[in-house]
Amino acid sequence: MFLNQVILGLSTGVFYSLAALGLVLIYKVTGVVNFAFGNMGMFMIYVAYSLISMEFSPFCTLLMILVLAAGFGWIVERFTMRPLKHLSHGSMLIVTLGIMMILEGLVTQIWGTDYKGFPEIVTGRPYVLKGNFGILVFRKQDILAFILLILISLLLFIFLKYTRLGIALRTTSEDEETAQLMGINTNFISSMVWMMGASIAALIAFLSAPRTYVSPVMMIHYQIEGFTAAVLGGFTSIPGAIFGGLVLGVLENIVATYISNELKTTFSLLLIVMILLIRPEGLFGKTKVRRV
Amino acid sequence: MMPLLQVLDLHVSYGPIKALKGISFSVEEGSVTALLGANGAGKTTTLKTISGLLKPVRGSILFEGRDISKSPAYRVARLGIALCPEGRRVFSSLTVHENLLAGAYTRKESIKEDLDMIFSIFPILAERKKQLAGTLSGGEQQMLAIARALIAKPKLLMLDEPSLGLAPKLVKEIFDTILRIRETGVTILLVEQNAFMAMNIADMIYVLETGKVTLSGKPEEIKDRWEIVEKYLGG
DSSP, rough: HHHHHHHHHHHHHHHHHHHHHHHHHHHHHHHHTTHHHHHHHHHHHHHHHHOOOOOOOOOHHHHHHHHHHHHHHHHHIIIIGGTTTTTHHHHHHHHHHHHHHHHHHHHHHHHOOOOOOOOSSSOOEEEEEEETEHHHHHHHOHHHHHHHHHHHHHHHHHHHSSSSHHHHHHHHHOHHHHHHTTTOOOOHHHHHHHHHHHHHHHHHHHHHHHHHBBBBTTHHHHHHHHHHHHHHSSSOHHHHHHHHHHHHHHHHHHHHHHHHHHHHHHHHHHHHHHHHHHHHTTOOOOOOOOOO | OSSEEEEEEEEETTTTTTEEEEEEEOOOOOEEEEEOOTTTTHHHHHHHHHHTSSSHHHHHETTTTEEESSSHHHHHHHHHHEETTTTOOOOOSSSSHHHHHHTTOOOOSSSSSHHHHHHHHHHHHHHTTTTTTSSOOOHHHHHHHHHHHHTTTOOOEEEEETTTTTTTHHHHHHHHHHHHHHHHTTTEEEESSSHHHHHHHEEEEEEEEETEEEEEHHHHHHHHHHHHHHHHTOO
């Protein structure tokens, strides 16, 4: 039924939104498209898997993983991005590709390539809504993911709009040199967005792992779709990223249901090409107007 | 008394190109000091180096007696040196109010009174408070850029070509504003191409030519050698 497909689409779209959010945050401040984003989350989820096998509760593991991921993000920024900053964004981007592959190799070496099961944080029967429109099914974990997306978006909005550090982040994003003149330590801002990005990646992996299973390639899909969603939203717009992810999730699921399941990924790649051809600034991006 | 800022034998290069070839000057506390010179004389480079955006090859910059030539820009800003950069560089995607908050980033205490003070000097900014800075006119952006530097309560305010690209009436307004700022006790280091205006408000003048100080003195001392100045500045 159509509505159920929309709900199912939204439940994957939430992860696309989060992925787009993580990518856009880092891109806005550092100008780097982070190809290691997904695999940073994937790596953290293996750590989480090990923690859970050591009898930590899923919730406790999630908290630990978010903090560890932030630390991981800090290390990546401090020791691989910052030393390359004076070269070019291109070289930084290539390094994120390298990190992506290193993490995949590392995980395969330590944990192997077998798919591993992963617990849900909230378990139990899904909520079912009956009405003259039919039956709608809401899985509890999906609802949690959706609530978290809304919460993160709201917090991020308040942070960027009303806090001193949030304003510092936006100035750094617009003009790093002038931001420094205001006394803003822009390296610290870069560290901060990498920490946030890595934590978001870990959160996506953690919430989606029960469905996708833990594997070295579990995040590749979210990396690509997150990128598409970000392009759809204009790549520098945070509301655009969130909206883009949800729209993409729904569209993709409708294509999979009513046209062909195989076309699902093709569709999103086709979408990137189309957006870039027709409206390169995305749905929410602003065309840059410059005063001459 | 020790000057607030002392620049000693400063050498700065962009790769193989030497932009500053050993300039020295000092800025007395409470004064307006102007660096004059034609395009490419090294005026902007001097200010960028003092603010920490560029690192000198040789020489030192003493601010309140301590060498800041190796400090990163954000540390220099926190010591109380504000640069109002060439070309205004307001944060166009932020509102006027947010631009001022960004300027006050180093301030820990409440800035409410300072905001009122800023708005009394620049009433137009109060009107445009909620507007995106990118939508302001050139003159308004220049005022915002000065206000943004001023709200950090700097000990030294450096202004890079504040009159550039402005209509004559606005230029006069900007210079009047600079005098008002000076009355509040802020020391000012001014870089200008508009030599005539700068002569009127500066206590001390240094003329730069291709990376060197070629003439310096009080405006009245230099006035006698006006022809020379004119030659240097191209009229």
